[in-house]
Structures are given as structure tokens and as C-alpha cells.
Amino acid sequence: MIKNRNKGSLTVEASIVLVIFIFGFISVLSLCKFAMTQIIIQHSINQVAREMSQYSYITNKLGFNRDVTEKNQVINNTDELISEAVKFITVIQDEEKNVSQIDLSYEDEKLDSFDNAIGVFEKYEDAAKTIKKSYENIDASALSMIGQAEEYFKDPNAVLRGFLLVAKNEIADYAISKFIASPMSKLMVEKYIETESLSADKRLKKLGVINGVDGLNFDLSTLFCDGKTINITVIYSMKLDIPLFPKKDFVYKLNASTLGWQSNLGENELIVNDNKDSGKSFINIWDYGGERTTNEFINIIKNERSLATVRIPVGLDFYDNNKSIYTYVHSMNTEMKSYCENGELKLNTIKNKAKHYCNKALEDIKKIDSVVMTDGIKYPSSSKNIKCKVIIVIQKSALVKSEDIQKIVEQIKKELKADSLDIEFYYSDGIVEVNN
Structure with a gap:
């Protein structure tokens, strides 16, 4: 290059080509x-x-x-x-x-x-x-x-x-x-x-x-x-x-x-049992969504456990006056994208949502002066030995390991500093029979 008096000619050409290549690459990106x-x-x-x-x-x-x-x-x-x-x-x-x-x-x-x-x-x-x-x-x-x-x-x-x-x-x-x-x-x-x-x-x-x-x-x-x-x-x-x-x-x-x-659907079409001879019809209450689904599960839990429902305050679902237990019920449709992605559950999302429910329950209990039951009986709120229980209903099909649930419960109690808080995860497929 020196003998031919072309010093740096290749360097200049390479620099020009490199600049063009970089801008071309950025454009493609x-x-x-x-x-x-x-x-x-x-x-x-x-x-x-x-x-x-x-x-x-x-x-x-x-x-x-x-x-x-x-x-x-x-x-x-x-x-x-x-x-x-x-x-x-x-x-x-x-x-x-x-x-x-x-x-x-x-x-x-x-x-x-x-x-x-x-x-x-x-x-x-x-x-x-x-x-x-x-x-x-x-x-x-x-x-x-x-x-x-x-x-x-x-x-x-x-x-x-x-x-x-x-x-x-x-x-x-x-x-x-x-x-x-x-x-x-x-x-x-x-x-x-x-x-x-x-x-x-x-x-x-x-x-x-x-x-x-x-x-x-x-x-x-x-x-x-x-x-x-x-x-x-x-x-x-x-x-x-x-x-x-x-x-x-x-x-x-x-x-x-x-x-x-x-x-293309009839107005009265229901989910029909595979056994047509049984004449039974079923619905999936998870499909209601929102508050209606939660209310349906409240009725199911009430009948299963013979619990007493509350009229006032709104939001408190069950109350046991003898044991001073305040029970709140919530539901999480774990098949929704907010809780599940690519077939895997977002455990952190479930934990944060459950923590929100628990924190709200603890705050609400502090404001309760009295409880009026559905049958009209009124109980004054006790300030001693109060117990808070939160029942969270999730899909039965949710593949949540028991150790993961236990870990979530422990983390929530620790973060909320509420050792006496009782958190229960209730599994249900949501399928119930319809009385024709």
C-alpha cells in the first residue's frame, strides 16, 4: 500500500461500508x-x-x-x-x-x-x-x-x-x-x-x-x-x-x-349431562364471573358447613358469635389470563390478590360495631379474641401444590403481621345441578 502510494485507502472504504451497514441494520431492526x-x-x-x-x-x-x-x-x-x-x-x-x-x-x-x-x-x-x-x-x-x-x-x-x-x-x-x-x-x-x-x-x-x-x-x-x-x-x-x-x-x-x-343458540340451552337418560342439567358458576360467582359459592359453603350469613355489614359473609369468627369469601378464576399463562399459574399474582383480600378483611373488622344476621339477630362486636377467616375459592383444576399454598399463606401472615389470621383455599369445579 505504501509503495503504491495508497495509504489508508482500504481503511476509508471499510469505514464507509461499516457506517452504511450499521444504519441499514438499525433500519431493519x-x-x-x-x-x-x-x-x-x-x-x-x-x-x-x-x-x-x-x-x-x-x-x-x-x-x-x-x-x-x-x-x-x-x-x-x-x-x-x-x-x-x-x-x-x-x-x-x-x-x-x-x-x-x-x-x-x-x-x-x-x-x-x-x-x-x-x-x-x-x-x-x-x-x-x-x-x-x-x-x-x-x-x-x-x-x-x-x-x-x-x-x-x-x-x-x-x-x-x-x-x-x-x-x-x-x-x-x-x-x-x-x-x-x-x-x-x-x-x-x-x-x-x-x-x-x-x-x-x-x-x-x-x-x-x-x-x-x-x-x-x-x-x-x-x-x-x-x-x-x-x-x-x-x-x-x-x-x-x-x-x-x-x-x-x-x-x-x-x-x-x-x-x-x-x-345460533337457543334461549333456554344449558350444559347437559353426558348421560342423557338422567334428565339432569348442569351449569358452571365460574362462567358467571365477578360478584355473582362469589355469591353462588357463598351459598354452597353456607349449606355445606351450616354457617350463619350476615346482612350487615355488607362484605362480611359469615359470623360465629360464640367463637367471634368473622368470615369473608372471595373467588379467583385461576383459568383467567391474569392468573395463568401458557398453562402455568402465576403464584405471585395469586398471593398478592389473596393478600389484598386478607388486608381488607382485617381493616373492615376494625370498623365493625355490630353484626346483624340474615335472620335479624343483632350482635355487638367483641373486642376480645376476634378471629378473622378468609376463604378463597379457586378452580379445582388449578395445579397448585399444597406446599405452594402453605408458602403463600405463611408469607401473607408474615407480611400482614397477623398470626391469628386463618386463610383457606377452597377448591371447586363450579359445576352445579339445575332444578328444571
């Missing part, structure tokens, strides 16, 4: 991240659509429509929620017109006399009153809608069950699409995106989704707009952030669509 994000979100909305479809299947499997009183109550609750939402939009539109008609021009105003100044002041004072009134109207309508929806949206099963029924009553497609499908989808999709170490929001931001979970727009989604179809549509943006390249945002639109199971 960015494209891979875009593709991976698309796969994650697509999988998540597929699972949401599937879960919604399963809810509709469960609704019919459990013969929900047979209970006319409950059916009418759910329809009324859902109708009220939609009505509040539609009223809210109507109020916004009306107040927008009122505010837009306000004349705030000042070019022609003259302040050459006291009377003119007073007139101008009154004009703007009236405008301020109009704007203030519009704000109050919108705020009142919003609070009314939020109050109606706050409890309703806590249980996805209840929401979907309600809309399965009202879909047959020709509830407006617009209302369902705008006020139910969008928040419902965002509510359910997070659990399919999050990992044990990252929340859904942090994971999406790390992947480059603008605004994380808040950047997922489900406004085009619809639930049972034609009485049978579940359509989940999400729109989101991602940043192209490569050095020396112009920064650009890319918009993606993904869709998952499926049929609600209710379109």
Missing part, C-alpha cells in the same frame, strides 16, 4: 419492531374479540334469558346508560350552537361615553354567563353519564350481557359503537399486552407506539350492531426514529371480527 408491535396488538384484539364472543356464549349457555325479571333489569340499566350517553352528546351539540352564536366582536364598539362603556360591559358579561351556563350544563350531563357508567363498566361480563339483550331490542348502532365498543375494547385489551415486568402502557411506549395505551383508538369498533357481529378496530401511530433519517409517524389500522355465539 426498526422495521422488525414495527412488525412485532403489529403482531402483539393484532393478537390482543383477536383475544378481546374471542373473549367477547365467549361472554355471549356463556350468556346463552346459562339460560340468562329465562329469568324475565333479571333480563328486564339488565335491559333497563343498559338503556339508561345509552340514554345518558346520547343526552351528553346532544347537550354538547346544543351548547356548542349557543356559544357559537355569541357576538364577541369589538371593532365597532365605542367607549366615548359612560353609557357606551356600560353597554359593552353588559354585552361581555352576558356572554360570560352564557358560556358559564353551557359549561355547567355539559358538566352536569357528563357527571350523570359517568355516574351511570362507573359501576356498569366494572364487570365486562355484565356490560356484554346487557348489550346482547338490547341488541335484540334494536338499540341504536351509533350509541353502541361510540359509547360502549370503544371503552370496552380498551378496558379488555390491556391484559393481553402487559407482561409480568411491564404494564401495557410502558410496553407499548417502549415499542414506539405514540402515547402508549392512550394512543390506541377504538372509535371504529362496534358490538352487535347487526345483532350478531363483534368488530374490534384499533388505529395507532408509531414513530420512525432513526439517526440522520427524517422523523416520521406511521399510522396503522388493525381489525378483528367474529360472530357472537348467541345468534
Whole structure:
């Protein structure tokens, strides 16, 4: 190289090629991240659509429509929620017109006399009153809608069950699409995106989704707009952030669509025993979900152990006055993704949830002055030798080792500093016979 007077020529060429290679490699990695994000979100909305479809299947499997009183109550609750939402939009539109008609021009105003100044002041004072009134109207309508929806949206099963029924009553497609499908989808999709170490929001931001979970727009989604179809549509943006390249945002639109199971099921269909000659029908109370499942297990435990149920305070399930034992019952569907992933139980999640239940029970007992039983008998709360018991019902199929359960119980007692706390894990498959 020295003899040919080409000193460093190969080094320069290698440096140029290396830089090009590095930028090319970074570009490929960015494209891979875009593709991976698309796969994650697509999988998540597929699972949401599937879960919604399963809810509709469960609704019919459990013969929900047979209970006319409950059916009418759910329809009324859902109708009220939609009505509040539609009223809210109507109020916004009306107040927008009122505010837009306000004349705030000042070019022609003259302040050459006291009377003119007073007139101008009154004009703007009236405008301020109009704007203030519009704000109050919108705020009142919003609070009314939020109050109606706050409890309703806590249980996805209840929401979907309600809309399965009202879909047959020709509830407006617009209302369902705008006020139910969008928040419902965002509510359910997070659990399919999050990992044990990252929340859904942090994971999406790390992947480059603008605004994380808040950047997922489900406004085009619809639930049972034609009485049978579940359509989940999400729109989101991602940043192209490569050095020396112009920064650009890319918009993606993904869709998952499926049929609600209710379109092909009879209203009174139940889980039928394999032995058709027995004439017996069964339901799985795990399929109810939420508080209803827990209440069913409370009745089962009550009958099995001849326990006395409590009317007041709400939340306390059983009370033994002779032994001063306060008993609380909770349920964990360990087949749900929040407790189980890839066939393996999340023991830490189960432990944290159980600890939450136990801590709440201990705190509630401190506030109890008296206990009123279901039969009307009232007992004053004892301050001596009080015992707290928490029964946690889990799936019978959950493969939890006895030593793991014992470890969870010991950890909870140690962390809560409650040696006298009694924690029982009650196993049940949830299958009960229905009396025809």
C-alpha cells in the first residue's frame, strides 16, 4: 500500500461500508419492531374479540334469558346508560350552537361615553354567563353519564350481557359503537399486552407506539350492531426514529371480527349431562364471573358447613358469635389470563390478590360495631379474641401444590403481621345441578 502510494485507502472504504451497514441494520431492526408491535396488538384484539364472543356464549349457555325479571333489569340499566350517553352528546351539540352564536366582536364598539362603556360591559358579561351556563350544563350531563357508567363498566361480563339483550331490542348502532365498543375494547385489551415486568402502557411506549395505551383508538369498533357481529378496530401511530433519517409517524389500522355465539343458540340451552337418560342439567358458576360467582359459592359453603350469613355489614359473609369468627369469601378464576399463562399459574399474582383480600378483611373488622344476621339477630362486636377467616375459592383444576399454598399463606401472615389470621383455599369445579 505504501509503495503504491495508497495509504489508508482500504481503511476509508471499510469505514464507509461499516457506517452504511450499521444504519441499514438499525433500519431493519426498526422495521422488525414495527412488525412485532403489529403482531402483539393484532393478537390482543383477536383475544378481546374471542373473549367477547365467549361472554355471549356463556350468556346463552346459562339460560340468562329465562329469568324475565333479571333480563328486564339488565335491559333497563343498559338503556339508561345509552340514554345518558346520547343526552351528553346532544347537550354538547346544543351548547356548542349557543356559544357559537355569541357576538364577541369589538371593532365597532365605542367607549366615548359612560353609557357606551356600560353597554359593552353588559354585552361581555352576558356572554360570560352564557358560556358559564353551557359549561355547567355539559358538566352536569357528563357527571350523570359517568355516574351511570362507573359501576356498569366494572364487570365486562355484565356490560356484554346487557348489550346482547338490547341488541335484540334494536338499540341504536351509533350509541353502541361510540359509547360502549370503544371503552370496552380498551378496558379488555390491556391484559393481553402487559407482561409480568411491564404494564401495557410502558410496553407499548417502549415499542414506539405514540402515547402508549392512550394512543390506541377504538372509535371504529362496534358490538352487535347487526345483532350478531363483534368488530374490534384499533388505529395507532408509531414513530420512525432513526439517526440522520427524517422523523416520521406511521399510522396503522388493525381489525378483528367474529360472530357472537348467541345468534345460533337457543334461549333456554344449558350444559347437559353426558348421560342423557338422567334428565339432569348442569351449569358452571365460574362462567358467571365477578360478584355473582362469589355469591353462588357463598351459598354452597353456607349449606355445606351450616354457617350463619350476615346482612350487615355488607362484605362480611359469615359470623360465629360464640367463637367471634368473622368470615369473608372471595373467588379467583385461576383459568383467567391474569392468573395463568401458557398453562402455568402465576403464584405471585395469586398471593398478592389473596393478600389484598386478607388486608381488607382485617381493616373492615376494625370498623365493625355490630353484626346483624340474615335472620335479624343483632350482635355487638367483641373486642376480645376476634378471629378473622378468609376463604378463597379457586378452580379445582388449578395445579397448585399444597406446599405452594402453605408458602403463600405463611408469607401473607408474615407480611400482614397477623398470626391469628386463618386463610383457606377452597377448591371447586363450579359445576352445579339445575332444578328444571
